[in-house]
Amino acid sequence: xxxxxxxxxxxxxxxxxxxxxxxxxxxxxxxxxxxxxxxxxxxxxxxxxxxxxxxxxxxxxxxxxxxxxxxxxxxxxxxxxxxxxxxxxxxxxxxxxxxxxxxxxxxxxxxxxxxxxxxxxxxxxxxxxxxxxxxxxxxxxxxxxxxxxxxxxxxxxxxxxxxxxxxxxxxxxxxxxxxxxxxxxxxxxxxxxxxxxxxxxxxxxxxxxxxxxxxxxxxxxxxxxxxxxxxxxxxxxxxxxxxxxxxxxxxxxxxxxxxxxxxxxxxxxxxxxxxxxxxxxxxxxxxxxxxxxxxxxxxxxxxxxxxxxxxxxxxxxxxxxxxxxxxxxxxxxxxxxxxxxxxxxxxxxxxxxxxxxxxxxxxxxxxxxxxxxxxxxxxxxxxxxxxxxxxxxxxxxxxxxxxxxxxxxxxxxxxxxxxxxxxxxxxxxxxxxxxxxxxxxxx
Amino acid sequence: xxxxxxxxxxxxxxxxxxxxxxxxxxxxxxxxxxxxxxxxxxxxxxxxxxxxxxxxxxxxxxxxxxxxxxxxxxxxxxxxxxxxxxxxxxxxxxxxxxxxxxxxxxxxxxxxxxxxxxxxxxxxxxxxxxxxxxxxxxxxxxxxxxxxxxxxxxxxxxxxxxxxxxxxxxxxxxxxxxxxxxxxxxxxxxxxxxxxxxxxxxxxxxxxxxxxxxxxxxxxxxxxxxxxxxxxxxxxxxxxxxxxxxxxxxxxxxxxxxxxxxxxxxxxxxxxxxxxxxxxxxxxxxxxxxxxxxxxxxxxxxxxxxxxxxxxx
Numbered sequence: 001x002x003x004x005x006x007x008x009x010x011x012x013x014x015x016x017x018x019x020x021x022x023x024x025x026x027x028x029x030x031x032x033x034x035x036x037x038x039x040x041x042x043x044x045x046x047x048x049x050x051x052x053x054x055x056x057x058x059x060x061x062x063x064x065x066x067x068x069x070x071x072x073x074x075x076x077x078x079x080x081x082x083x084x085x086x087x088x089x090x091x092x093x094x095x096x097x098x099x100x101x102x103x104x105x106x107x108x109x110x111x112x113x114x115x116x117x118x119x120x121x122x123x124x125x126x127x128x129x130x131x132x133x134x135x136x137x138x139x140x141x142x143x144x145x146x147x148x149x150x151x152x153x154x155x156x157x158x159x160x161x162x163x164x165x166x167x168x169x170x171x172x173x174x175x176x177x178x179x180x181x182x183x184x185x186x187x188x189x190x191x192x193x194x195x196x197x198x199x200x201x202x203x204x205x206x207x208x209x210x211x212x213x214x215x216x217x218x219x220x221x222x223x224x225x226x227x228x229x230x231x232x233x234x235x236x237x238x239x240x241x242x243x244x245x246x247x248x249x250x251x252x253x254x255x256x257x258x259x260x261x262x263x264x265x266x267x268x269x270x271x272x273x274x275x276x277x278x279x280x281x282x283x284x285x286x287x288x289x290x291x292x293x294x295x296x297x298x299x300x301x302x303x304x305x306x307x308x309x310x311x312x313x314x315x316x317x318x319x320x321x322x323x324x325x326x327x328x329x330x331x332x333x334x335x336x337x338x339x340x341x342x343x344x345x346x347x348x349x350x351x352x353x354x355x356x357x358x359x360x361x362x363x364x365x366x367x368x369x370x371x372x373x374x375x376x377x378x379x380x381x382x383x384x385x386x387x388x389x390x391x392x393x394x395x396x397x398x399x400x401x402x403x404x405x406x407x408x409x410x411x412x413x414x415x416x417x418x419x420x421x422x423x424x425x426x427x428x429x430x431x432x433x434x435x436x437x438x439x440x441x442x443x
Numbered sequence: 444x445x446x447x448x449x450x451x452x453x454x455x456x457x458x459x460x461x462x463x464x465x466x467x468x469x470x471x472x473x474x475x476x477x478x479x480x481x482x483x484x485x486x487x488x489x490x491x492x493x494x495x496x497x498x499x500x501x502x503x504x505x506x507x508x509x510x511x512x513x514x515x516x517x518x519x520x521x522x523x524x525x526x527x528x529x530x531x532x533x534x535x536x537x538x539x540x541x542x543x544x545x546x547x548x549x550x551x552x553x554x555x556x557x558x559x560x561x562x563x564x565x566x567x568x569x570x571x572x573x574x575x576x577x578x579x580x581x582x583x584x585x586x587x588x589x590x591x592x593x594x595x596x597x598x599x600x601x602x603x604x605x606x607x608x609x610x611x612x613x614x615x616x617x618x619x620x621x622x623x624x625x626x627x628x629x630x631x632x633x634x635x636x637x638x639x640x641x642x643x644x645x646x647x648x649x650x651x652x653x654x655x656x657x658x659x660x661x662x663x664x665x666x667x668x669x670x671x672x673x674x675x676x677x678x679x680x681x682x683x684x685x686x687x688x689x690x691x692x693x694x695x696x697x698x699x700x701x702x703x704x705x706x707x708x709x710x711x712x713x714x715x716x717x718x719x720x721x722x723x724x725x726x727x728x729x730x731x732x733x734x735x736x737x738x739x740x741x742x743x744x745x746x747x748x749x750x751x752x753x754x755x756x
Contacts, residue, residue, distance in 0.1 A: 081718055088492050108721050112493035206687050206701070262688060263599055264579030401720050407698045411512070414703065437510045441502070442491070442722060 031121070031336035039338045040071040044086065044095035046325075047360070048077040055359030062352055063345045070338050080105065087114040090332030096339040099152050099327040103140040103395070104403035106326060110143035111400050115328035117146045121340045132348055132366055134388050136322035136395040143398040150347040151365035153357055154324030155286045156387040157214055159307045160293065162188075164300035165198065165281040174305035176317045178218075178244045181282075181308040182251060188281040189252055195261050196253070199274075201282040203248035204258050205413045208268040209285045212413040213406050216241045217321025217394045218307050223405065224397060228439065232409060233425075233432035240310055242416060242424055255418045271296045287384035291361050294378070304380040306387055320387035322395045324365060363388045401442035405435040479734070486727035493721075503724035507732075511725065513700065513715065517707040518732070520605065524675060524708070525740065528609045529668040536619025536664065541649075543620070544627045554624070561617025569678045572611045573598050573685035598686035601705035608679055608706070619664055626660035627653065662744060669740045673733050676714075679706035709733050 033039070047056055053076045060072045075095070080102060086094040087109070098115070109115040122129055129138055129147065137151040161174055169188050175181035181201075188200030205211060219237035224230060232238045249255050265279055266272025269292075275283040276296035283289065284307060293302055306318045327347055329339045345352055353369040356362075358376045363384050369375070370389045377385070387393055399405050412431045415421035461468075486503055490496035507514050543553050560568070575581050576597035584594035597607040634652045643651065654661070680699055687701035699715060700707035709729055717726030 084492065084718070108491065108493070112491055112721075114493045208688065259599065260579060262579075263577055263686075265688070267688060401722070404720055408512075410698060418703075420703070434510075434512060437506075438720075441506045441510070441725070442720065 031116075031340070033335045033337045035337035035341050036069060038069050039335055040073055041096040041333075041335050041339050041342055042073040042075065042094070043097045043099075043342060044075045044078040044083055045099040046076070046078055046080075046083075046101050052360050053077075055356055058359065059346060059352060059356045060342075062355065063342055066345060066349075067341055070341055072342060084114075087330055087332065090330070094332055095330055096333035096335050097327060097329055097342050099325055101325050102403075103149075103323050103326055103398065104406075106141060106149050107143040107398035107400045108402055109328060110146040110148035110398065113331050115148035116331050116333075116336060117148055118150060118329065118340070118343070119145075119147050121344070122147070125340075125344060127344070127348055132368075134322065134365070134367060134370070134393070135391050136393045137324060137365055137388075139397060140323060140395045141326055141398075143400070149326035149328040150343055152325045152327040152347050153353070153360070153362035154322055154365045154388055155288070156363050156384040156393070157209065157217065157284060157286050157307065157321040158383050158387055159305045160275055160283040160285055160289055161303040161305065162275070162278060162281040162298075162300045163303040165278070166303065174303060175308045177311045177314055178308045179311050182244075182248060185248060185282060186251055191253070194257060195264070196279070198278065199258075199261060199280050200252060201248065201284075202258065202262060202265075202274065202280050203245055203252060203417075204255065204262060205245070205410060205417055206259075207262060208273075209283075210245075211406075212241070212410045213396045214284055214321050215245055216409075217396075218309055218319070220313070220316075220319075220392070220394050224399075230405065230432040230435035230439075232435065233429040237310075238409075238428060239424055242413065242428070244310075245413070246417060246424075249417050287363055287381065288361065290378060290380055290384075302380065304383045306383060316392045318386060319390045319392035319394065320384075322388060322393045324363070399439065401438055404438050404442075408434050408438065482727045482730050482734075485723055486731055488724050490723040491721040492717075492723055496724075499724055503722075503728050507725050507728045511712075511716075513704065513707055513712055514729070516700070516704040517709050517712050520679075520705065520707055521673065521675070521709045521736075523605055524608070525669055525672045527605070528612050529665060529672055531609055532612055532616060532619060532668055533661065533664045535613050536616050537623050537661070539616060539620045540623030540627055541653075544624055554620075557620050558617035561615045563615065565615075565677050566681055568615060569611060569681040570685055572607070572614070573682050576607055576610075577686075596702075598682045598706075599702055601703040604679075604682070604686075604702060604705040608682060611678060611682075619668075622660060622664060623657070626657040630656045665744055666741050669744070670737055673737050673740075674710055675708045676710040679708050680711055682706055 043060065045056055047053055056074060056076065060074050064070065064072060078095075078098075080100055083095070083098050083100055084105070087098070110117070129150075133141070133151050134154070137154055141147060141149040141151055159174060165188055166172075166174075166184075169184070171184050171187060175184045185200035185203075188198065190197040202208075203210060216238065219241040221235050221237040221241070222231045223235075249258060252258060253261075265274040266277065271292075273289075273292070273296070274280040275285070275289070276293050276298050278298065278300060290302070290304060306320055309317050309319065327343050329336050329343060333339050346356070347353065348366060350366060350368045350372060351374070353364050353366050354372050354374045357364040357369065358374075361377075361381075364370050364372075364375065365388075367389060370385050375385070396403075396406055408431050412421065412427050416424060416427055421427045485496065487499060487501070488496035489499040489502070539557055543550055543557070546553060563571075576583050578584055578594060578596045578599050581597075584597075587594045595603040595607075597603050630653055634656070635648055638648045638652050683699060683701035683706040699711045709732065712729045713726045713733075716722045716729060
């Protein structure tokens with residue numbers, strides 16, 4: 001038995017040593033490669049639809065034409081899990097440049113050094129990010145002064161409305177404030193027994209894009225103070241947003257009735273989306289909805305406008321919530337200067353950004369591209385370009401543990417809208433405490 | 444000399460034994476011991492997957508048990524599923540097995556009918572169930588309402604979501620049915636005849652002849668059922684996703700558990716903590732809780748099995 005114990009101890013010790021040595025922390029390797037030399041960089045992205053991958057190829061082809069010495073190995077359809085794994089492990093096949101559809105991980109990528117800080121690259125190239133990218137996009141691509149990512153096209157959220165239903169209800173223009181919105185949503189709602197013939201607006205947080213952060217975007221919340229502590233408990237913008245949503249829920253039939261109606265509606269990404277079918281007259285959604293709705297050939301005219309603002313912020317009408325795709329350079333890359341050339345081209349070259357935006361119908365991510373006459377779009381798409389360029393537009397800031405704080409706020413939202421939680425102040429205080437605890441755990 | 448020879452023989456025998464055992468030992472070390480030791484190690488470390496792990500004491504354990512809001516709901520759900528779903532699956536599998544072994548004609552057709560659902564991929568089966576049980580558009584509720592039975596909210600109602608998952612698990616009972624059928628056909632006929640001669644009722648024949656004979660198979664079904672339920676991940680996640688209507692778009696973070704955390708299970712937390720929150724230390728804590736629960740359930744069941752056989756004897 002003592003022999004066995006010694007063996008067990010030996011195995012445990014060896015395992016512990018193996019574990020300790022196997023753990024692979026990353027640090028920036030520095031950018032010492034020669035970007036003018038013949039080289040190949042690997043670019044991982046998440047786009048997968050044929051039209052999108054074709055657009056990425058065209059974008060990269062433009063880069064290779066401008067930089068004949070740098071070849072790009074493009075790998076598409078990469079999920080965030082795969083990207084995270086590659087950023088951790090590195091290796092010959094790992095990407096030099098990555099792009100991700102979510103901004104949630106920027107805080108982790110920056111704080112851990114998984115993506116390199118691009119500030120020195122911007123300085124060296126003489127590009128001022130503040131003057132290059134819209135304000136909100138600047139915000140979501142950095143964390144605590146570390147700019148480890150760059151916006152690569154963006155998404156802006158606005159209001160889609162059924163013009164035909166508006167006319168029938170005697171509404172002459174889209175609502176500009178939440179008070180007007182509440183009144184219009186009620187006017188547009190046509191009950192049908194326990195259900196609806198037409199619902200003015202689906203306010204529930206599970207109603208596709210009507211998430212807490214998208215509502216909150218219209219109220220300009222702060223989320224965190226300068227010490228990184230959650231402000232959701234004391235920020236009047238947060239309680240105002242919750243109050244507006246809850247009022248809409250109660251006013252339009254109550255949570256249960258709305259939820260039951262929601263289960264009868266088509267899914268978000270299919271042609272039977274309730275806005276396409278006319279079951280819902282107003283929809284909070286991103287710029288991509290316009291193309292999808294037009295493809296569905298609805299039997300009404302589609303209107304597009306910015307989402308309403310709080311009554312006391314009427315002068316800020318035109319703002320919206322902004323998010324988007326990000327790009328960055330892997331800390332494990334040995335070709336960071338060459339990788340930077342690719343990132344710089346894709347994200348700051350006005351013609352490249354416009355070409356890519358025209359191809360995949362996302363919002364361009366530079367101020368110059370947003371104003372460019374070369375942009376091709378349906379006139380209604382202009383609303384989203386304006387929202388993106390609006391300095392009052394907002395986003396949800398990067399956090400060290402990704403989107404956990406947003407999930408916490410959202411969880412409280414579910415409880416509040418359903419009536420499970422009745423005390424808004426206490427609920428927000430608990431959410432703030434939870435957010436701080438989660439962040440402390442992640443640091 | 445003879446002592447040396449004996450010792451040498453013993454050493455050779457030990458080496459031979461070790462050589463024969465080595466494939467298993469290597470497998471055990473690589474696929475069980477190393478991951479287990481790693482999990483214990485990381486449960487005491489702060490590790491985000493990018494930077495080297497640092498000692499974190501018992502903070503991860505405190506966080507999971509005291510501050511992580513999804514842990515207790517997930518644990519409660521997992522225990523509910525272990526107690527209710529596993530019990531019903533074993534009982535239903537045994538019942539179907541008994542029924543089919545008694546059928547004189549058309550047994551093959553019924554065997555096929557009951558086995559086929561088991562072959563359906565879990566994700567597809569769950570999605571199909573979520574559509575069938577959709578409270579607004581699903582045919583099940585339409586039928587229930589047409590005959591005047593109040594239609595449940597199924598996957599959209601926190602109090603019905605786990606029963607709906609149990610229904611899905613019972614639908615795919617084919618694996619247990621086949622195992623029980625094989626066991627039931629192995630029970631010696633003469634024991635039934637002897638019991639019948641002694642005047643044993645059908646229940647007594649089942650209780651004192653069938654059950655003791657197939658008890659190892661029942662135990663196998665229960666233990667594997669418990670372990671599978673501890674690893675229950677895809678079905679509740681997919682059911683929650685489909686029912687919530689939030690089919691995860693690119694770039695959005697999906698919070699599992701819809702509706703109202705009722706479909707959360709512990710394996711979902713391992714993913715949530717490790718891959719969405721980059722908190723591998725806390726993910727390891729949840730993994731160890733799962734391991735401990737599996738061990739406790741298995742040990743308890745093994746003890747109970749002894750009692751079952753004794754009672755049968």
